Amino acid sequence: DAGVIQSPRHEVTEMGQEVTLRCKPISGHDYLFWYRQTMMRGLELLIYFNNNVPIDDSGMPEDRFSAKMPNASFSTLKIQPSEPRDSAVYFCASSPLSATYEQYFGPGTRLTVT
Amino acid sequence: QKEVEQNSGPLSVPEGAIASLNCTYSDRGSQSFFWYRQYSGKSPELIMSIYSNGDKEDGRFTAQLNKASQYVSLLIRDSQPSDSATYLCAVGSSGGSYIPTFGRGTSLIVHP
Numbered sequence: 001d002a003g004v005i006q007s008p009r010h011e012v013t014e015m016g017q018e019v020t021l022r023c024k025p026i027s028g029h030d031y032l033f034w035y036r037q038t039m040m041r042g043l044e045l046l047i048y049f050n051n052n053v054p055i056d057d058s059g060m061p062e063d064r065f066s067a068k069m070p071n072a073s074f075s076t077l078k079i080q081p082s083e084p085r086d087s088a089v090y091f092c093a094s095s096p097l098s099a100t101y102e103q104y105f106g107p108g109t110r111l112t113v114t
Numbered sequence: 115q116k117e118v119e120q121n122s123g124p125l126s127v128p129e130g131a132i133a134s135l136n137c138t139y140s141d142r143g144s145q146s147f148f149w150y151r152q153y154s155g156k157s158p159e160l161i162m163s164i165y166s167n168g169d170k171e172d173g174r175f176t177a178q179l180n181k182a183s184q185y186v187s188l189l190i191r192d193s194q195p196s197d198s199a200t201y202l203c204a205v206g207s208s209g210g211s212y213i214p215t216f217g218r219g220t221s222l223i224v225h226p
Contacts (some may be wrong), residue, residue, distance in 0.1 A: 042216065042217075042218040042219065043158070043202065043216045043218075043219075045213060048213065056213065091157055091158070101146050101148060101163075101204070101206040101214045102148070102160055102163060103158075103160065103214070104160070105157035105158050105159070106157060107156070107157055108156075108157050
């Protein structure tokens, strides 16, 4: 299996621009998670999906953030408009129904907003 | 607010020594516990899971769980420089959701 795939791996953008991060989970996994990691705040859960349905988005910092999962093999996290404080590494992770807590992380997208 | 606490470190040990990483958690009803390893610039990787009180061994790694004390630890025997990484403790929720709570991680440095 190819594992969780994320794109792009690095993104540099200017404040105010729209940013879209992409994720392809491991085939057959039922859960998909979006995390943000910074030195200051550690690993934060933003939102998670079960069978393409958003279950808990309480970690999404504000309305500028949105996430979708149109099918079992694709999810996006969008930031519009982006701000410098959004600079972080964004991870996507997936897990199977049989072992939901055992998450498999993608390589991450390092976002820099200038 | 469910919390998972770890000493941020760095924990520095000589090659060949035993590294001991500790984690405490606040949710007394938690039933599942995990250790992830994260190399610098890489993503977290699950290395151990433990569900019952006591010890669980996997190669050079041993996870220890004490639910009464709300304490979980990871021992790394015969530490190698390649073990240098940040180790994240994660605790499964007791509330019916499937969201693990992650600690901030402990940085481990194994020096030759």
